[in-house]
Amino acid sequence: MAVDIKSRKRDHVESARRKNVEYAVSAGFEDVRFVHQPLPEMAFDDVDTECRMFGKMLSAPIIILGMTGGYPQAAKINAKLAVAAEREGLAFGLGSQRAMIEKPQLASTYKVRKLAPTIPLIGNIGGCQLEKYGVKKVREALDIVEADALAIHLNPLQEVCQPEGDHDFSGILEQIGIFAHDLGMPVIVKETGAGMSMGAAVALRRAGVSMADVSGAGGTSWSKVEYMRSGSEPVFENWGNPTCVSIATCSEVIETIGSGGVRNGLDAAKCLALGASFAGAALPFLRAKEPAREAAAWKRDLKIAMLLTGSRNLWHMRRARLVVSGKTAEEMKRIGVDVNRYTRR
Ligand SMILES: Cc1cc2nc3c(=O)[nH]c(=O)nc-3n(C[C@H](O)[C@H](O)[C@H](O)COP(=O)(O)O)c2cc1C
Numbered sequence: 001m002a003v004d005i006k007s008r009k010r011d012h013v014e015s016a017r018r019k020n021v022e023y024a025v026s027a028g029f030e031d032v033r034f035v036h037q038p039l040p041e042m043a044f045d046d047v048d049t050e051c052r053m054f055g056k057m058l059s060a061p062i063i064i065l066g067m068t069g070g071y072p073q074a075a076k077i078n079a080k081l082a083v084a085a086e087r088e089g090l091a092f093g094l095g096s097q098r099a100m101i102e103k104p105q106l107a108s109t110y111k112v113r114k115l116a117p118t119i120p121l122i123g124n125i126g127g128c129q130l131e132k133y134g135v136k137k138v139r140e141a142l143d144i145v146e147a148d149a150l151a152i153h154l155n156p157l158q159e160v161c162q163p164e165g166d167h168d169f170s171g172i173l174e175q176i177g178i179f180a181h182d183l184g185m186p187v188i189v190k191e192t193g194a195g196m197s198m199g200a201a202v203a204l205r206r207a208g209v210s211m212a213d214v215s216g217a218g219g220t221s222w223s224k225v226e227y228m229r230s231g232s233e234p235v236f237e238n239w240g241n242p243t244c245v246s247i248a249t250c251s252e253v254i255e256t257i258g259s260g261g262v263r264n265g266l267d268a269a270k271c272l273a274l275g276a277s278f279a280g281a282a283l284p285f286l287r288a289k290e291p292a293r294e295a296a297a298w299k300r301d302l303k304i305a306m307l308l309t310g311s312r313n314l315w316h317m318r319r320a321r322l323v324v325s326g327k328t329a330e331e332m333k334r335i336g337v338d339v340n341r342y343t344r345r
Helices: 004-020 072-088 096-101 104-109 127-145 156-160 172-182 199-207 222-230 243-250 265-274 283-289 291-308 327-333
Strands: 030-033 051-053 056-058 060-066 091-093 121-126 147-155 188-192 211-213 256-258 280-281 322-324
Touching: 004 072, 004 096, 004 121, 004 222, 030 147, 056 199, 060 072, 060 291, 072 091, 072 104, 072 256, 072 291, 091 280, 096 104, 096 127, 096 256, 104 127, 104 199, 121 127, 121 291, 127 147, 127 172, 147 172, 147 327, 156 222, 172 188, 199 243, 243 256, 243 327, 256 265, 265 322, 280 283, 283 291, 322 327
Parallel strands: 060 091, 060 280, 091 121, 121 147, 147 188, 188 211, 211 256, 256 280
Antiparallel strands: 030 322, 051 056
């Protein structure tokens, strides 16, 4: 069983690194434009991007999202990304810890705390595995890696496109509620690239979840990865709720992380202005030769966007004026988002 998970995870990382695994449909960032402020009335160095996550300081509200663990190469990837996150003061997510729960000797491939002593470290498990493992086992796995929070991932699209995947998604919400109540650390619920809906966000908030990571359509497409592996017709490769729409709808009811096709610091700034508390990404950091340099560029670009919107700190950034147009505005309006509020505020 664990051997299967190991080779599948390796396949996934290799495909993501080398092949075109991204959605053909857009996350929507090109439809989101900041209103330029030609009189920022502050120095670039005065722009403050610092914030807190789970009681720890971040130099910017950016997360390198969970991707891997459970085989030797994964240990190297986790180490490299964790070092980059620590150096740049960002949060870091581990990939699904299922492999280490099944085979405890694989725990070392997730253990990055010594390399990243100060940043928020986010553990990870699939929604489909919650009932099987239960709170105690998952908490043990989180304690072994010294995590600050748990991300529960939802990936029904990927699982149904995967012949050997989990095909039973019943009872997950109830389990999420149990984990949110009993785990004793914050619970994030994240999609993995197909986005969140308002209904899901309401349900997660009622279940006691701390944050929803929308991981919307427009970035890595997991159904595309699975189609590449199986060779079947890619009917659902572009299925999902685009990232910008997911952020705008879900942020009305729960604290959100904006991710899915976020590709630079300007996209991250747009996530914040649309309502997210943090922005996250996986693929760009996996592919970066020097993830710390990539992270530094994102921080700089976020800071430039803040200066050019007259946003001295993140409180102001989240209220910066935006014009949302095109397909993204159309879809937001149909779902009931008051698109003009971004421009009038
Ligand atoms: C190689 C790879 C492996 C991933 N593995 C996991 C995982 O184990 N758990 C999880 O919650 N998300 C996983 N994801 C999903 C990402 O965390 C993220 O939600 C998604 O890729 C969208 O972000 P992106 O467009 O920046 O890649 C993985 C993504 C990639 C690229």
